[in-house]
Amino acid sequence: MPRKRKIRFVEPASRPGRPFNAWVSRQPLLGPLLLATILDRQGYDAAVYNENLSGRLEENSEAYSDVCASDVVGISIMTPTAARGYELARRIRRDSPATRVVFGGIHATFASQEAQQYGHLVVRGEAESVIGPIAEGLIQEGVIDSPALENLDELPAPDYRLMRDFDRLLSQFPARGLYALPVMASRGCPYSCSFCSVSRMFGRRVRRRSVEKTFEDIRNYVEQGFREFFFYDDNFTSDRDWTLHLLQLLQPLNIRFWAQTRVDFAWRDHARHQLDRALLESMHKGGASTLYIGYETIDETTAAAWRKGYRGAGPLRERLLEDTRILHENGFWIHGMFVAGPKHTKKTVEEIVEFSREARLDSFHLSILTPLPGTPLFELMRPQLVFTNFPDDWDFYDGTHCVYYGAREDIRVLQEAVLRAHRKFYRGYGWSLRRIRDVLGGRASLGARLRWAWSTAQTARRTLQEWERETQRFIEIATSRLSSYRPNLKPLPPTLSQ
Ligand code: SF4
Incomplete structure (x- = not known):
């Protein structure tokens, strides 16, 4: 043979x-x-x-x-x-x-x-x-x-047995059912945000695996002992009929899942008069537990510049608070994701933290806008890039480092502000009712869930400590880079600095 x-x-x-x-x-x-x-x-x-x-x-x-x-x-x-x-x-x-x-x-x-x-x-x-x-x-x-594959049903479901040391990852969890197994049912994104390469890589037309195939994948994973899933799809709810149909099939499986979606997905109309109660209820019954929401910003000007497409009239901040309240009332845990850009100051960062605390977000992440190859932003900001010793400097293009000069805040001030934002948000990050309900609602024994909640809290604490060390290291590098680069750097282009 x-x-x-x-x-x-x-x-x-x-x-x-x-x-x-x-x-x-x-x-x-x-x-x-x-x-x-x-x-x-x-x-x-x-x-x-x-x-x-x-x-x-x-x-x-x-x-x-x-x-x-x-x-x-x-x-x-x-x-x-x-x-x-x-x-x-x-x-x-x-x-x-x-x-x-x-x-x-x-x-x-x-x-x-x-x-x-x-x-x-x-x-x-x-x-x-x-x-x-x-x-x-x-x-x-x-x-x-x-060429991109047209029909995602032609793909097999990822076979995790082919990933070496995957068992080692699972062994970190007190029960297999507590690991949120990554799955993905669609590719592409109809939006074209200037800082993102997703739609440029996968196209603006969303291709979906059929509901039947997606359900079959999940059912097979459930038979292997998995009970929590993480849909990597960029927008899980963008096709209402597909989502409702899948959720209906998932209900008897009694799983829980995390998914990325828009904060305003529950509105059926642009005027925000009709709330989609059927979708909200199906999401809950189908097992959606944690929603990853890319708020990105809370101010109208940035939202328009980044083409977020928020709907309705009235102050954006109020609309976002209302949307968040609706999702909380329907029992979802919300991980809010924001981005600080070159037009933002440490005051903007503080306002985002205040909003997040007022909205009672359950977890929070603030990134620094990062120009990535393949995006219009990268070409636009090329003359301002301080970290250009490629390929080594690509390490810093990860959303946690400010790699350009000429933002309204100095690189070092912005880095400190973003770190402080996380410290502030997670200060007194205690056991809210929702947090307790989330732990109790898991599909594993109570002991396993409590051990898992404890270890997650420890990981979060260590992450913050690592980030503090990383920020200090990065500020030292940035200081030395700026002293030698500054004469060659140009101010931000008007489209970004106004
Ligand atoms: S940031 Fe989100 S909405 Fe914008 S293009 Fe990327 S995936 Fe789509």
């Missing part, structure tokens, strides 16, 4: 010390796992290493030998993991010259020429259409464009 060709995929680690590493390690990318699943079903020897779980490959001799013994290694890079991906590629090519190194993922798509310097082949776009010929060795080098 001919030897099965061996294909390994790698998700490179985040930089050590980066805040949120503990959270990132729980939420692996689905792309590499899907590709491995496709190849496994076609008879290849395929597997995935996620360095956030398995550790740096060169420090894990068994894993590294396995990767070096493969015919093809696919490295999936996002902007903050690009430098690590290139370092890995250099090592693998040095230690195993016969292995073909292929780059894919969002960063490789938009910085393909850069990625080509480190790999034999770069795939731009979604790789499912070309992974077969690549695995077979029929496409070996260059840069290729892979």
